[in-house]
Amino acid sequence: MGKAGWVRIIPFATFMAFIGVQQLLELSVSKGWLDLTAQQMLYLYPLKTVLVLGLILFFWRQYTELQLSDFKNLRHSIASIGIGLLVFILWINMDWGFTALGESKGFDPFLIESATSRNLLIFSRLFGAALVVPIMEELFWRSFMLRYVITANFSSVRIGTFTLTSFLICAVLFGLEHNLILAGIMAGAAYSGLLYWTKSIYQCVLAHAVTNLILGIYVLQTGHWQFW
Numbered sequence: 001m002g003k004a005g006w007v008r009i010i011p012f013a014t015f016m017a018f019i020g021v022q023q024l025l026e027l028s029v030s031k032g033w034l035d036l037t038a039q040q041m042l043y044l045y046p047l048k049t050v051l052v053l054g055l056i057l058f059f060w061r062q063y064t065e066l067q068l069s070d071f072k073n074l075r076h077s078i079a080s081i082g083i084g085l086l087v088f089i090l091w092i093n094m095d096w097g098f099t100a101l102g103e104s105k106g107f108d109p110f111l112i113e114s115a116t117s118r119n120l121l122i123f124s125r126l127f128g129a130a131l132v133v134p135i136m137e138e139l140f141w142r143s144f145m146l147r148y149v150i151t152a153n154f155s156s157v158r159i160g161t162f163t164l165t166s167f168l169i170c171a172v173l174f175g176l177e178h179n180l181i182l183a184g185i186m187a188g189a190a191y192s193g194l195l196y197w198t199k200s201i202y203q204c205v206l207a208h209a210v211t212n213l214i215l216g217i218y219v220l221q222t223g224h225w226q227f228w
Contacts, residue, residue, distance in 0.1 A: 001148070001152060001154070003062070004062065004154070004155050005144060005148065005154065007059040007062040007063070008063075008139045008140055008143055008144040009140060009144065010055055010059070011052050011055040011056050011059070011136045011139070011140070012136055012137065012139070012140035014048070014051060014052055014055060015048055015052050015133070015136060016177075018044060018047075018051075021044070022041065022044055025041065025044075026041070038111055039111045039112055042107065042108075042109065042111065042112065042121055045107065045121070045124060045125055045128060046120070046121065046124035046125075046128070048128075049124055049127065049128035049132050052128075052132055052136055053128075053132050056132070056135055056136060056139075063139060063143075065139075065159055065201045066135075066139075066201055066202055066205075067200070067202060068202065070198070070200040070202045070203055071202065071203075071206070073198070073200075076197075076198045076200065076203050077203065077206065079194070079197075079198075079203075080194060080198070080203045080204070080206040080207040081206065081207070081210050083190055083191075083194050083207045084206065084207040084209065084210025084211045084214070085210060085211075085214065086190070087186070087187045087190050087191075087207070087211045088210070088211045088214045088215050088218070090183065090186055091183045091186070091187065091211070091215065091227070092215070092218065092224075092227065094180060094182055094183040094186065095180055095183070095226070095227070096180075096182070099180055099181050099182040099183070100179055100180055100181070101176070101178070101179050101180075101181055104179040104226045104227075105225075105226075106219075106224075106225030106226040106227065106228045107225060107228035108225040108228075109121040109122045109125065122220065125216065125228065126213065126216045129212040129213070129215070129216050129228075130209050130212045130213035130216065131209060133208075133212060134204075134205045134206075134208035134209040134212060135205055137208065138191070138201050138204045138205045138208055139201065141170055141173075141174055141188065141191075141192075142159075142191060142192060142195050142201055142204050143159065143201050145166075145170050145173070146161075146166050146167070146170050146192065146195070147159075147161065147166070149163075149165060149166035149169050149170065150163055150165075150166050158199075159195070159199055159200070159201060160195050160196050160197075160198070160199035160200075162196045167189070167192055170188060171185050171188040171189040171192060172185060172188075173188075174187065174188030175187075175188060179226075187208075187211065190207070191204045191207055191208055192204075215227055215228075216228070
């Protein structure tokens with residue numbers, strides 16, 4: 001696998017490690033080992049966003065598959081935006097209890113009394129969800145994992161190469177990464193399908209960013225924090 005694999009794994013693994021840290025802190029609080037409030041726990045998100053963004057920027061030159069020129073194809077870009085919107089619509093309508101992996105407490109910035117701190121948290125959440133997460137996840141899932149399932153020498157596989165096995169495995173694993181498993185599988189399948197058509201990681205990033213940005217705006221407008 002080598003360096004090419006690790007530079008795509010490390011930002012994602014770091015982000016996921018923070019989820020483990022949060023769960024450990026929540027357990028410690030419930031056992032009385034630590035005295036942390038729900039408000040204080042919210043600050044983990046901007047911390048992990050900044051750290052993961054720093055890793056992405058540090059490895060940036062290694063991500064040669066990210067080509068801004070891909071956006072010149074307006075047909076692809078418009079389709080990516082449309083798929084992002086479609087995934088959002090399906091996502092908020094697939095919140096069936098039997099598909100949920102545990103209970104999502106969500107991210108409610110209005111637990112913070114200070115307007116300045118609250119607005120900074122909202123900005124960090126939107127920025128992280130709409131920019132950092134799409135780049136991080138698409139580099140891991142669509143650039144690395146889809147190809148790695150085909151062969152360990154993933155760099156030898158062209159971006160957007162389809163095999164049924166890699167498609168199904170990555171869709172399911174992408175779903176298991178999320179609280180709403182079936183919604184996650186749907187989103188993973190949609191973004192992978194977009195990749196097979198466009199052969200562009202950046203188009204997948206665009207679709208993913210649209211989904212997350214619109215979802216964030218929806219959550220702020222409705223107060224359905226479980227989607228965050």
